[in-house]
Amino acid sequence: MAAPFHLRSLQALEMAVRTGSFVAAAGQLGITPAAVGQRVKALEDYLGVELLVRGRGGIRPGPGLRAALPMLHQAFAALEAAADELALQRVQEIYVAAMSDVVDLWLAPRLGRFRAAHPNIRFCINGEGDAPLRIGRVDCEIAFGPDANDGDADLLFHDHVVPIASPLNVARLAAADADSRLEGFPILHLDFYRNDPAGLSWPEWVAANGVRRTAPERGMRFQRVRAALDAVAANAGLTLCGLALAAGGLAAGSIARAYPVATGRRCQHGLTARYRAETRDGPHVRRFRAWLREEGRATAAWLDAELQT
Known part of the structure; x- marks a missing residue:
């Protein structure tokens, strides 16, 4: 034979x-x-x-x-x-669609490590990157919403939302009267968490923590998390934001936690990566998927550690 x-x-x-x-x-x-x-x-x-x-x-x-x-x-x-x-020695392309804030604040700061390990894999994320733009379905979609964990999707992590302020405003809060320290500080509202059933708005946070605040529903609204965090860093007020998305600013010292993490709430919605059935079994997509799962596990472990501090 x-x-x-x-x-x-x-x-x-x-x-x-x-x-x-x-x-x-x-x-x-x-x-x-x-x-x-x-x-x-x-x-x-x-x-x-x-x-x-x-x-x-x-x-x-x-x-x-x-x-x-x-x-x-x-x-x-x-x-x-x-x-x-x-x-994997051939140049491969991965097309990703994700919420801009998720890309800017969570994915992009980590992606360099994957690219260093896999220099032949190129990315087009939300129409930008070193892979050419194409018309059609993406290979991976990363979204914040109800949990999905099946053959085509992986739940990456659930964030934990806490009050965030600039270091200057954190110091001002600490110097104010404990019973009414939030009075007089502008509060900024993020639409990112509007549909999460965990109740991640300022009125719900104020009620849950027994904090005195007149008209907690009032204040500037932001569609983008990054824009709200930039405003916070510029001493414009406080916002409620997930620790995972705020991690870069927290590490850099441009923003800080305004109240203990115990006053916050875990999101019921999670960050989920969904893959296209037609391309999910390609070796380059499988490598990216395994890496993204590991990054999600690492983020979840970091959040658990933060809750213990």
């Missing part, structure tokens, strides 16, 4: 066992079910052994295959991993 044909027969055999049917194996290999059956039959004829047992419940390994099957699975898993590594 010629070596290439031998390898194709082994591939058809392993895929048929892995997927449970010739039809499913054919879909994975891009050939017809009959071709899968022919390749397996050729290998059985060559060896003189029945490798698969066919029945109403599908196919299962025969006695002649059982000893070799673990090695066969391992060999083709290694071949697939090698093919993925080789595919």
Whole structure:
């Protein structure tokens, strides 16, 4: 038996066992079910052994295959991993759509690490980047909303919303009377959290924490988190913002927590990454997805640690 044909027969055999049917194996290999059956039959004829047992419940390994099957699975898993590594040597493109604030305040500060590890992967995020703009569906959509955690989507983390102010205003708050220290300070409202059922508005925060504040529903409204944080840093007032989105400013010292984290609330909505079924199994998208999951876990762990301080 010629070596290439031998390898194709082994591939058809392993895929048929892995997927449970010739039809499913054919879909994975891009050939017809009959071709899968022919390749397996050729290998059985060559060896003189029945490798698969066919029945109403599908196919299962025969006695002649059982000893070799673990090695066969391992060999083709290694071949697939090698093919993925080789595919990553080509320039690949990933198209991402995400809320601008999520890109600016969470994704972009982290993306450099991924790009350094994978220099052949280029990005087009919200129509900008080193990958050319294209018309069509994106490979990954990152959104803030109700949880979704299925085959096409990963929940990354739930943020924790707390009052944020400039260091100067934090000092002024500390010097004010404890019972009415929020009176007289402008409060800025963020529409980002408007639809979150956790209740992340100023009126709800004031009521939950027993803080005195006249007309907590009044004040400037901001559509963009970044714009609100810039205003806060410029001493324009206080806002309610998620720690994960405010982390850059907190680390830089341009903004600070105005009240203990215990006064805040965890978002019920989460940050979710959803992937397009047609491209999610590409090696470059799978690498990005695994990295994004890890960044989400790291953010969730950081938030848990912040809540302990």
